[in-house]
Amino acid sequence: MSFPKRIIKEAERIVSDPVPGIIAKPHEDNLRFFDVIIDGPEGSPFEGGHFKLELFLPEEYPMMAPKVRFLTKVYHPNIDKVGRICLDVLKNNWSPALQIRTVLLSIQSLLESPNPDDPLANDVAEAWKEDSSKAIATAKEWTNKYAK
Amino acid sequence: MDSDISTGFTTDQSFDAFEDDGYDDLDTNSVVSVVAEEPLSYEVPYTSLSHEQLKQRFVSSVNQIQNLCGLSHEVAELLLIHNKFNIEWLGERYLDNPARTLQSIGLDLKYADYSFAPRLLPAPPNFLCAICCDDATYPVTFALPCGHRYCASCFKTYLRMRVSEGDIRLNCCLNSECRFPITDSVYKLLLSPSDYNRYRDQLIKLYVNCLPYLKWCIYPDCTYAVECKVNQADLDHIIPTVECNDGHKFCFGCSNEEHAPCICRLFAKWNKKCADDSETANWINVHTKGCPKCQATIEKNGGCNHMLCRKCGHEWCWVCSGPWSEHGTAYYNCSRYDEKSGQEARDQQAKSKASLERYLHYYNRYANHLESARLDKKLYLRTQKKMTDLQNSTSMTWIEVQYLANASDVLQHCRRTLMWTYAFAFYLERNNNTHIFENNQQDLELAVEKLSEMFERNTSELATKRLELLDMTSYVSTRRSLLLKDTQLGLLEGRWKYNLSN
Structure with a gap:
C-alpha cells in the first residue's frame, strides 16, 4: 500500500519527535490508523489517567479532518458515551494546514478545560453546570476506574 | 407562456395552458375571464422569478452595497453572503463601523476596495507545500494576498471539496x-468551469434561502422561485397562493400545496389529524367497551346484552355496564337503562361517537375531492382525446375545442378548493357565519358536480352543448371566486370562530 508523502512524514515525525504526554503509534500495515494514548493533564480531574484513542486519516485527508474517538470511558461534557469528541477543529474549523499533532494537542487541552456550554453528552454537561465540584469528583472516579 | 415574470393578478392564467398568446382575444377565452380583470381580494401580489432573474437580483444587491459602502464588487459580495443578504442591516453596520464589519470576514480596512487579480506562480526556491509535503517539483503555486503559499493542486482540491460539500459561506x-477570505476571482481561477458554475448556483440557492420573501417552487426539479411579501404573522388572515411560471401552484406561507380557503394553521392541523392514529382510537371508543372489572377491550358483535368476559369471567350488561346478577332473568333487554351508575359512561361514549361521526362527515367529503383531484391526470388525458375527437367528427377547429381544456382546468381547480373547504369547515364553530360559508360551499359543490356531469357526456353531445358547457364553466369559476372572496373577507374581519379542540 502506498501513502501520500504528507502522511508518511507526519507518521515519522510523531514517532521520532513525540508531543509530551501523547503517544501516537501508526499501525504497521496501515499508516492511516494510529493508536493513541493521551495522559490526563496535570491539575485536571483526568490527571494520572492514560486515555486510549483511535485516530484514522480518511481518504480525503488533509482536505478533511482526521477521525478521532476515545476508546477509554471519559466523564466529560464534550465526549459522549461511545467516545465521539465535540471539537471545532475536527469539524467546521478544520484546515488542511493542521496536523495530527495539533489535533491531539487540542484534544489534550479539551481535557484540561471542558466546555459544558457546547455539550455533546447532555447529561454530563447538565451535571457539570449544576454542581461542578460533584461532576469533577465523578470525572476523577471514572479516571481511576477506567483509565489506569 | 414562456415570459419570465407573471404577476398574481390574473386568475385565468391556468386556463391559457393550451393556447398561444396570440389567440387571447378569441371568445373561447374571454368567457372564463369575467372575474379576472382586476386584483381579487383573496389573491396576494407575487412575482415568479427564473434562475436568470435571480442572478440579476443577486448582482444588483451586490452593486447596491458596493455603491453604498464604496467597496469592491468582490468584497461587497462576500460581506453580503456573510450577512445573509440583509442589505439594510449590512449597510448600517458597515457605515457604523467599517473596520469591524470587514474584520468579520477576515479583512483589513485597507482591503475595502480590493480587487484581486489572482495568478498562479512557479514555486520559489526550496518551496515545500505544507499540505501535501510532496518534494517533487511543483509546476505552479498559489497564495492569497496574505502570502501563505501552497501548491496550486492542493488549493484546487480544497476549494473543490468545499464546493462539493456545499460549504460556501x-x-x-x-x-x-x-x-484571509477566498473571493470570487479566486474561485474562478482555481475551480474548473463546471465547478465554478456549481459554486455560483449554490450562491443563488443560498440567496433565496436567506431571504424571507423569496421561496423556491415546491415542485420537484422546478427551478423557479417566487417573490411574495407576506408576513408570517399575517398567515391567519391571508392565504398566499402563488404560481410559478411553470404553472405550479402552492402556498407561499407554508410551502405546501395550494390549500385555499383553509388557512395555513388549520391546514397543518388537519393534515396532522388525518395522518395520526387518533381516529383509530376513536373507533375503539365507539365500538368497544372495556370490561368493567378487568378493562379488557370487548367488541359486541351481536347476541344478547349479557357479556361474559373471556379474560376474567366477569358477567356484565353491555347496556348499563352494571353486573349481570342484578338483571335477574330479563334477557335481551336491560330495564336498568336509566340508572345513574351507567349514565356517565354512556355520555362519554355518545360524545366520542358524535365526534367521530363529525370528523368522518368532513373527512369523507375531503377525501372524495382528494380522490377526484388524483384523477386529474386521467381527466386531462381524456379531455385531450375528446378534443381530438371533436376536431375529427365536427367542423370545429383546434382553437374552438379549447373550451374543453378550460372546463377541465376549472373543474380540477375547484375540486381542490372544495377539498380544503371541508378541512376549514371542520374547525369552524357552529354559528350563522359558518352557515353562510357552508351555503357557499354547497353552491360551489353543486355547480362542480353539474359541470363534471356535463363533461362525461359523449363527443357528439359535447359538440352541440358547447355554449351550455361554456356557461357552466364560467358559473363554476364565479362560484369559486365568490366563496374565496367571502372567506377572505371573513378572515380579515375576524368573522370566523374556530373550535380547535377537535
Missing part, C-alpha cells in the same frame, strides 16, 4: 491561523 486561506 466563508472559506479562507488554508493556513489554520489565517482568516
